[in-house]
Amino acid sequence: MSIHGHVAIMEIPADGDVRFGSRPLTSFVQAPDVASFDVARHASKGVLRVFRPDSDAQWLTKSEIAELEQLARKLLEASRRIGALDQLMPARKRSAGHQEVRYFELFADLAVHEVHAAEVAERAQRMVLRADQAGSSGVLFEIEQYDPSVSLPALFEGFNRSFRASVVTEAKLARVVVTAPVRTPAQASAALRDELLGLGWPTSAEVGESHGSKAGNKGQWAKDRRDRGELFGVWSATERTFRHPTFQFDETGAIRPLVKELISALSANPEFAPAADKGGWRRAFWLYGPTLALAGANGAARRPADVFVTEPAAVIQAARATSETGTDDAW
């Protein structure tokens, strides 16, 4: 199942400091019984974690933190009402040292339902949408209980205390707010180009040398192959030379036999033709970007450059498909 993204988490211990974090949605599918933060909490009786879908795992914005606080407040207020808490089943018996991790959703501030761990990822994705459209949302949350002898009302009293303390010391939240790096699309593309150049692909001269070129200009051998559509290179402006992605070469350094066919297939798309892509970067961005067009058996996106080594025909077909327009498969 293809689940993407993260959940932002506000963690409220029964006795301790509130903190924030993030968890990939896929981990709820792969390891549904594992707690969202793997931290020993010998002193804590239990932890409440409130979720909201996260726009990016790298940082939490102020508005995301504010929304998590709102959700936590809504949940804790509901927990004061007997109706909401009574619906939470007591923790199941576990052997010593094993904590209980369970997921719940608060609906319409009135009812609490236990959520199967495998459903948490999908529910998290839907949660904000429902809030936007209906004006009232569910609150998805996790309880990790360390001491099964503590009652749920007692645990929630602790969560309330910790939450109130965190609001009082709100200034501390600034520490966890990381401002998103502001990159324009042009800056992002330049950075990606530099990242790919950092992979150390061989220069024209290095390719010539490895193929035993006797020419005075060692780079001429690679240029001749590029001009004949037998080799693909990308321009490195700072080095004033082309570099050549390594997926094109086999273990002995020889150019793989179907590289020419791949370059030809890409050229069916006018913007990937050598005359329109003089520096090779349009093709490089396509070749090195994971795409669902080449999804593996597990449904995960794969990079054409990686797939070409073992399934060149599939990549050549996908390359040709980049030139298709007006397909009814899209709308």
Place this chain on the structure above:
Amino acid sequence: MTHGEDDLLERVDFDAMPANIYCRVHPARLQDGTPVDPLSPNPRSAARMAIQPALTAGAPALGMFYVATTSAGALFEALLRNASIYPGRQVYLPRSKLKGQRLALVELSRPLEIIPLGLPDRRIVVPDANSWREARWRELINTVDHRDTHAAALAVYEQVRNAGFQHQGLSWPSIQAPHALVYLLYDPPFQRADWSLIKTIELDTAAGEIFIADALAKAGYAWLADPAGGGFDPADPAAI
């Protein structure tokens, strides 16, 4: 039914598609040059859960009208399905894929009854979370190969009709755009009069590029500029 997808709905029931503003991606013209009406369904659609005789033998000739609750949702469902997604949620798409493409903001004037396929609303039609139906629906709303969904779409259509209801459409969450919900409406019973066009954005223009970058940013994605010209290409064609 003989489609191997019998009774995909444990219960035939509906959820509301709210009267609201939605986003629809469509080509400006068909391949024969005919202009596309932003408020008309596509009778040739072969996208997810489409129903038409060319896709499934014995299927009725229906039109398909796909909209999403966010711009990013509509873009991912239609244009960015096979885009290159780099780490850090950076999106690259060959610009030829944008040629002639439009994003229409369209408004629905009355709520419609549709079958919800995303959680938690899927429980309305598939109450048993451990059933084969649950597993199949997860496949159907996530598969990247839309051909896998067409027989199921017809089977659901027949199940709903056999239960005595109109089959207006379906909804599911976007795989890649967080918080976006995708709706598919079938024609018939689609009513063009229920919809009005608010605005059309030309995606293959400089303004379209800015619109896409903004829409993706709201969904946590970064749009990569076309890597050509400037520092991407050699000035000298004889460069080694």
